[in-house]
Ligand SMILES: Nc1ncnc2c1ncn2[C@@H]1O[C@H](COP(=O)(O)OP(=O)(O)O)[C@@H](O)[C@H]1O
């Protein structure tokens with residue numbers, strides 16, 4: 001049994017924000033079940049960095065994607081460290097979060113794993129979209145989005161018309177799935193890597209996300225999938241990872257690595273108590289710092 005930990009969780013408390021309203025209570029409950037103290041902070045009325053970092057474990061479950069927030073958090077953490085003040089275990093490392101929550105940065109981190117992608121800059125869009133002129137469709141996505149908000153499947157001709165001048169979007173090769181979109185939920189701290197759940201999301205549409213009904217099935221964790229998930233987690237530097245991939249021509253194509261993965265799906269649909277497994281992993285990590 002781990003010593004009681006003070007756990008600060010940062011999450012959205014605004015009911016109109018549709019972002020992770022169901023997993024975070026399960027995570028908080030799993031910490032409390034093991035006698036840890038949980039304090040929830042609202043991402044809509046942010047406390048000071050010092051208040052956020054005044055804990056043993058900091059868990060970011062917020063929809064914040066502003067790099068300035070995470071840079072400030074990293075700076076405050078570093079200052080505490082330099083002053084030899086106790087610093088919390090970070091779920092996640094704020095600088096790693098900046099990269100993972102921006103798909104353009106993730107594409108640069110894993111160039112050989114992701115679908116062919118280009119950042120639309122409003123100037124060279126037509127030639128970038130032309131890279132896919134022989135394809136039936138391309139995917140347009142908001143690099144900072146989630147739940148597929150701002151994601152569109154569109155023909156290259158229509159993309160020229162609609163997105164010829166757009167900025168801050170990504171055009172990407174369409175990788176149709178055969179069965180569904182895979183998700184590996186994994187925790188990693190130093191070299192302690194553990195897959196919490198591996199499953200397939202099977203949507204009734206070309207994509208998963210908002211406005212789409214999905215079924216879920218457990219996926220066998222093959223040695224090659226585990227190896228890939230370990231590499232993605234350790235290269236990203238993310239503690240709690242939700243890696244999305246599509247299997248295509250016998251290869252895994254990485255779509256993204258979510259920093260706020262849903263733990264309710266494993267819990268409710270797969271019978272895998274991912275929140276509890278996560279808390280046990282955190283207890284192990286906290287025992288080592
Ligand atoms: N290049 C692609 N080819 C095929 N499907 C895609 C592609 N990109 C995204 N999708 C579909 O859209 C969903 C959401 O895309 P993703 O990149 O994971 O962003 P997010 O989940 O953050 O909105 C994926 O789960 C998948 O179903």
Ligand SMILES: [Mg+2]
Pocket residue numbers: 147244255256
């Ligand atoms: Mg996704």
